[in-house]
Amino acid sequence: MVKRLEAGGLSLEESLSLWERGEALAAVCERHLAGARERVDRALASVEEPGEDR
Template structure:
């Protein structure tokens, strides 16, 4: 199974992939090697989600800042 590169995923795809990783790990029955591979991918997916959410939060903060400046000037 060839997983897409984590850094190429958007938030929704990374989140969905992370949910699937967690589901597979919780289901058990995997070899140690497969469990470790999934765990590492899950860590990378979680970091990607956090990075993308932080970027979205920053964009929202910037938009709110511009709106507040417009109100203050008006």
């Protein structure tokens, strides 16, 4: 997508469509990253809890 946008030669409609698709993909990636952060935070919290046997 980026290469096509940077190459130019697209109509405004095509450029906007690619841009919107990129934004949607970025949002999906952000959700996946947030989920991964939550899992890591939970794992770290369970290891750091005092009184837990390891």
